[in-house]
Amino acid sequence: MQKLDSVGTPAAVGPASGIRSMGFFAAFRRRKRPTAADAAAEIAPAPIRHLPQAVLVLGVALSVVGTAQVRQLLLQEHLQLEQTLLNEVRDAIREKLALNTALLSSVNGLFQASDPVERRQFTRFEAALASGDGGLRGIQGIGFARSLRGPELSAFEARVRAEGFPSFRVTPPGVRPRHGVIDFLEPFDWRNRRAFGFDLYSDPVRRAAMARAARTGEASLSGPVRLLQETETDVQPGVLLFLPVYRAEASPLAGAGSGRQLLGWAYSPLRTGDLITAALESVNAPALGSSRVLVYDGSSRSPATLLFDSLPGQRARAGGGSPGHAAVATLELAGRPWTVALELNARGNPPSWIPPEVWRVLLPGLAISSLLAVVVHGLVESYLATRRALASNEEAMKKQALANTVFEASSLAIVVANPEGTILRANTAFTQLSGYRSREVVGQRTNLLKSGRHDASFYRVMWDALLSRDFWEGDVWNRVRSGELRRHHLAISRVADERQNTRYFVGMLEDVTDRHAAEEAVRYQALHDPLTGLANRSLLMEHLEREVARCRRHGGGFGVLYIDLDGFKPVNDRLGHAAGDALLMQVAQRLRSTARESDVSCRQGGDEFVVLVPQASSDRELEILAFKLLATLQQPFTVEGSTEAINASIGIARFPIHGDSADELLKAADAAMYRAKGVGGARVGVAEPKHRFRPDPPGASRSPPSAAGNRPGR
16 A cells, blocks of 8 residues: 655754863864874865864854754744644634524524513523533523613512512612613522622623624623622633523504514623633643633733633743733624633743754754764765765654654544545544444445435535545535444545646544534524424524525415414413413424424414415415314313313415515414404404405304315305
8 A cells, every 4th residue: 555645844853961162172173292194284285184173163053053943943833833722712712602692592582482481481491401512511601681661670570579589679779771680590509699680781891782782683792790690719700691682573463663672681691711711621732731821801911801811820921911922813702802812832931942952953963063074075975965865764754653643643533545435544533433443444445434315416516526626525424333323524635646646535534423413402492492392483484484485486375374272371370380381282282293294383472373384375275274273272182180172263374365475474364363363263264465354154163164165254
């Protein structure tokens, strides 16, 4: 098998002690009793007589120049590694804040799907998020600060006291034009209880971030504050991340002019030390352990703006509050700039010192120069040529050894194949990832892990990219030796020779199954109702917008069934909220089992549901489905050993007859449902163009229309 081309780095040189220069030169100047050879040298030309001294001086000069170049290369390598590590630290902090913003977006989704949100519902929601793999690491908690006007404060305090907190009061006391009071904060431990009821809007630093979030509609990071959760032990600077939460769009019956209303802010109190430490743990770089990382608020680097120091007891090289030699970068986090500084090898010697490797270059150079000074001129050239050949061979061996070390020590699985797709070599990480031993892999085809989950077009795109751009990267499903399907991030590079002929294909794989599952879990929480598992309003609007775009492009229509339960509130009041939740879950199950597999069932909130029916060609088709749903909901329910009966009112709207946008269709179906409920309930109402209403005749809701007619009345 041919050896891979490798790329080496300048070899490091070792330490040595200094030399006594005067004594070294004196060895050539020391006088002895004259001999015949000395006499012959006296009459020789001056260049010949002084050749040993000239060679020695030249050797010393070359050694000094060489050591200076070695030191410069070491310093450049140090600075490059420092900058690379800084970029990884900066990206890790940005990704940690992005994950926190995604968690706050899921809180926003909860309030959009369930308004009002109950305290126990918020507790279950946070527990589901915290059960993920490290999702809340470094985050003090997840909460909701309610937006209140001054006159609303007394009613809010009374409501919270009625929920089981008799001593609750808003702090600091007093009525202000606007309040942002902490209503929910989980986990509700002893630290977070200290902040319960605090008016965040009363603090100027917090208020500035909250106002910016409400103004822009996006996440906003505050300046440094002392968190209310802090004690006198391990005090850390704190920041807060806010995301505005608006009330879901009002019902069409609420009247015109009802715009978005600010409910409050989903927010997270963040201890910067815990947060950045958790981010740094995700950086896979051994050099980070001996490096110093400092994070400042804003662009000024001073002790007053310092948020985090990974080595707080370490003295800065140049004095002051910032490292004397460091790579510095600024990043924008939710509308607020942070400055990150990194000092590589902060526990060791600064790069301004002379490394011991330099002495290992200088001393052998002087020794070799002294030997060359006593060798005849003709042998000098031969000796130098021999050394050059040996040095070149040694450098090639070092490069090959370095390539082999990097190949085997890499945490990424690496496999090398020839142009025919036969595996030539695989590293240890690949055997751990695939389950195959190295000797079992070599000689096999590159489709050894093929799962069958990808079609021919997928591999055609992959090979087109490899042949045109020499690179392809993406996620693939592979089947490892145990038979388990795993999701791998695969990057393939084509290695060509000087004539651009393919020599090798190098593939690098990383198992991202768990990370992909965690991302999907967060997305599921953000787009589904936590009680019933049905789609929430956000996911419904995605499907509606997609159907509108499809119908506008290809023609056709689709329908919306708006369902409101009749008689649910008495059951909920009589048996309690737990029984009401159980009843809602049974209703959701009946909707799923009755609707078609292609239909999308959604819980709007409370006891209202929506069913999206793609490919609905007529009102009649939607009426038949509506009567089926009505019939199944009229069947008795068993809740906590009690048989309960409820009913429903259903409104129907179809694109494009009753509306040419998602919002218009929902309004039309909602209006038809309320009109059906207004004539007694247990009815199916069909919206007309311009939202005229057609109620079904008495008794029609108890059986679907037959093929011969008997349609609901208009």
